[in-house]
Amino acid sequence: MFSTAGLYCVRHVLFVLLMLLLVCACVHPPKKDPAQSAAELYADLIKPGVFERSSSKTIDGYLIESGHLRLPDKSTGSLVSVRSSDGSLSALVNRPGASGLLLIDNKGVVTFQPEPVLAIKVADAVPNPGEKVAISDQGKADPRVIDVLIGYSRAAVAAVGGDVRANALAQVESVNLSLRNLQVSDVSLRLVGTQVVAVDYPISVETLEQVPVIFAEGIANFEPDVIYGVFTYKGEPVTGQGYLPGRTAIGNPFSPTLFARELGHNAGAVTADSARAWRESTGRLSSYAHFAPKIPQSFTFTSASFGTVGFRWLQSPRAVKYEVMGKEPLLEGYKKLGESTTPDIVLYNVPNAKMPYYVVAVFGDGSKSGPSNVVYAKPYENVLKN
Structure with a gap:
């Protein structure tokens, strides 16, 4: 009788310990020292691989490698x-067995x-044979820049850790x-801008068609050449979609090479590694928006108190x-009195x-x-005089 009770107690204790371990594992995920370098932070994940850096630059306080x-x-x-100034890091990792x-x-x-x-590969390029755009400076030999707006659903913002600019910079660098x-x-x-919308749309042709409507505010504010929408993957047949050719694409935030593949479709490539398609489409892709710096409009005096004055104006793209x-x-x-x-x-x-x-706009x-x-x-004076 004693041995049975003792065995029951041992089993009970082991069960409790196991449950505590599981709870602790859930409550305390793996941690790194934020003071470590970016290379030290991702070293464990890429083992036994070796990182060969080909680019390192800083944009808006973010270190991009x-x-x-x-x-x-x-x-x-x-x-x-992408390492932010607060020490956090976002990385797109593409390696066999550990991509994400x-x-x-x-x-x-x-x-x-x-x-x-995906269990079954489904074509993610959406034919768009009627795509046309007026191309300026056809013979221009200088390097061309394609300006990109990346929009996110709120669910996608949460999925990328809350810092959409860090994720967007990583996508563009990819x-x-x-x-x-x-x-x-x-x-x-x-990257010329980002926009966040409430709805987490499905990754589908129907959503791809609506991208100019979904991100209309960002398009008006930033005048991009190309627009990309990021939504969470919810079991759809595809993880991304892009017009072939075109200027719009959509995808999930977890596939490290998806953005490059979908923009490759925009360039006219069936696969993302077609140098010829990129070279032949550069003029078109960089000519959707002909940006010229715009002066802020409707600069207005709005408030005054002791030692203070307030103003507002319309946003410049x-x-x-x-x-x-x-x-x-x-x-x-x-x-300059303030910014x-x-x-x-x-x-x-x-x-x-x-x-x-007066106010002036400053660009990237x-x-x-x-x-x-x-x-x-x-x-203290609320009288406006132009």
Whole structure:
């Protein structure tokens, strides 16, 4: 009797310990030290592969690195990592047996989402034989830039860890890496903006057709050449779709080479590794939008209090920030009094005098628009004079 009871107790204790281990595993996912370098953060995942970096650059405070993965069996893959200023990392990992999206947050918590694997391969290129666009500078020999807008559903934002700009920069770099591998040196992609929408649309031809409507706000704000929509994979027959040829495509966030493949379809390639298709389509793909810097419109005085004045204006397409200029009494010329990444601002510690102000838009390459209309404003004064 004692031995049976003792055996029951041992089994019970073992069961409880097992459950605690499982709970702890769920509550405490793998962690890394956020102070480590990007290479140290992803080292375990790519083992026994070796990363051969081919590009390293910083955009808007994000460190972007890309290159090949070399494995002992002579197989190859690729890696694109984006490190943000808070220490978090997002990486598109393409290697046999471990392809997907690696996320490490600023506390060191690691998650890896493998890319969806389809039991049956279904064609993801959607024929679009009537695609036409007026191509400017047909004989232009200078490198061309294809401006890209990437839109996300809220569910996709959560899936990529919340930092859509980091993921979008990684996606764009994955195509630039592919172009370098193809030795296509006269074309590159540039991220001009992102947009988030509420609905997590299915990955389907019907959604592909609606991309210009779904992301109409982003298209108006950033005037892109190419638009790509990111939605979570929900068991659809395909993981992505792209017009062949065209300027729109959609896909899931976990497949590291999907964006390059779908944009390859946009370029006219049945597969993403067609250098000829990219070279022949560069003029078309970079000519959908003929961007010219636009002056911010309707610069308006909105508020005043002790030592402060507020303004708002209409957004300029592709502007990354705005600089508000003012001319203080007894001083010659205007100087920058503040900047904002949104089309509104409140300036603090301004002189208690009526002063002229205007705003300029600043773009990704550092260029600036001309000045807006001039507005006179004074703390405590709500009278507007142009």
